[in-house]
Amino acid sequence: MIRINQMKLNIEHTSDDFERKILKTLCIKKEELQGFQIRKQSIDARKKPVLYYVYSVDVQVRDEAKVKKTVKNNQIQFQVKPDSYHFEVKGTKELTHRPEQVLPDCSVVICSLRTDISQFFWNAEPM
DSSP states (O other): OEEEEEEEEETTOOHHHHHHHHHHHHTOOGGGEEEEEEEEEEEEOSSTTSOEEEEEEEEEESOHHHHHHHOOOTTEEESOOOOOOOOOOOOOSOOSSOOOOOOOOHHHHHHHHHHHHHHHHHHOOOO
């Protein structure tokens, strides 16, 4: 599998334009392309009147070794593993009510700040 990153296309592109851009980037013919899947789509709006879609695409081709020899582009990754994300399971106990958050007493914090400030004030040297 091959991943093409930072593939930029105009906002009003068609699926034919998308496929043509993949073929041009990989320097292959249409018959060699087996399929592709869009992994990420974002908008490039840095030049406001003209907007672009920026894609990351996973591509399957017939002969990956041939493409690897011919293409020298740092935006292309070869032998990409499919992304999979699993959420961690935390806690097994069923909660009956919302947990409470225990906050420190504000008066204790203020008192400790006052003693630090007063010590600094009384120990300071006159200018």
